[in-house]
Amino acid sequence: MSRLVYLAGSFVLAILGLFAVARATDVGMSLFGAGLTLVSLAFGLFLVKRGADSLWGHG
Secondary structure, three states, X not given: OHHHHHHHHHHXXXXXXXXXXXXXXXXXXXXHHHHHHXXXXXXXXXXXXXXXXXXXXXX
């Protein structure tokens, strides 16, 4: 259950990062939004992989 909450939080952060990129008026905010999006997506994929590993017993 906690992985689902973390995954939802990661999704929300990725959406906020995309929103920051779309509304950016300077390079710094654009880079921040892109970084937030990439880190959030990577964390979400890590959680999905970890959940799949625990389901099939590979870890």
